[in-house]
Amino acid sequence: MSELRGKSIFLRPLTESDANETYVGWLNDPAVNQYLETRFTPQTIEAVRAFVREKMRSQSEYLFGICLVENGRHIGNIKLGPVNAHHKSADISLFLGDRSSWGKGFAKEAIGLITRWGFLHLGLEKLKAGCYAANEGSARAFEYCGYSREGLLRDQLQFQGKPMDLVLLGLRRKDFDDGR
């Protein structure tokens, strides 16, 4: 697992030392975690460290930090996995914890980089993601990278005390446009 370099951001494998107060603060920020499953569990340095350690050891999950090219600053995470080796498929999930980094195209770039890596380096045939129906920014970032809406699980989730649909996004290797 090596660094994946883009124009404005690069992805690098996370290590335990990345699990600092800033990272924990992101996960406890209600604006950041409103669409993340991590909000149901108290997030502490110990918990985040254990999570990173587990992913470092994993043979089927790949956790990268999203960092700015201009100064190396870590602004969020993106994960590919678990990989299903039988079906050559994997999930992708991400968050940008640093709110000042939202709306600058970083999610689009990060998804583009990891998608390319998943297809060309890992040899996968299918990548997929799920997002809360209200999370337009996430769905649009995946759609920009070629993913399409493949399904809708109605009222699958609870959001602010009300049921909400889960949007399923996916991209097949054969539909992936490497020229992007």
Ligand SMILES: CC(C)(COP(=O)(O)OP(=O)(O)OC[C@H]1O[C@@H](n2cnc3c(N)ncnc32)[C@H](O)[C@@H]1OP(=O)(O)O)[C@@H](O)C(=O)NCCC(=O)NCCS
């Ligand atoms: C959702 C998230 C990943 C988007 O990241 P981002 O870097 O701000 O997104 P980008 O700048 O790459 O923009 C992607 C697209 O979504 C749009 N967009 C971004 N935020 C949006 C919002 N809040 N509402 C509507 N559209 C939004 C952008 O305009 C862009 O669309 P375009 O290609 O038509 O211009 C980021 O806001 C985030 O991490 N939020 C908290 C955690 C989270 O929700 N993670 C996703 C879980 S599935």
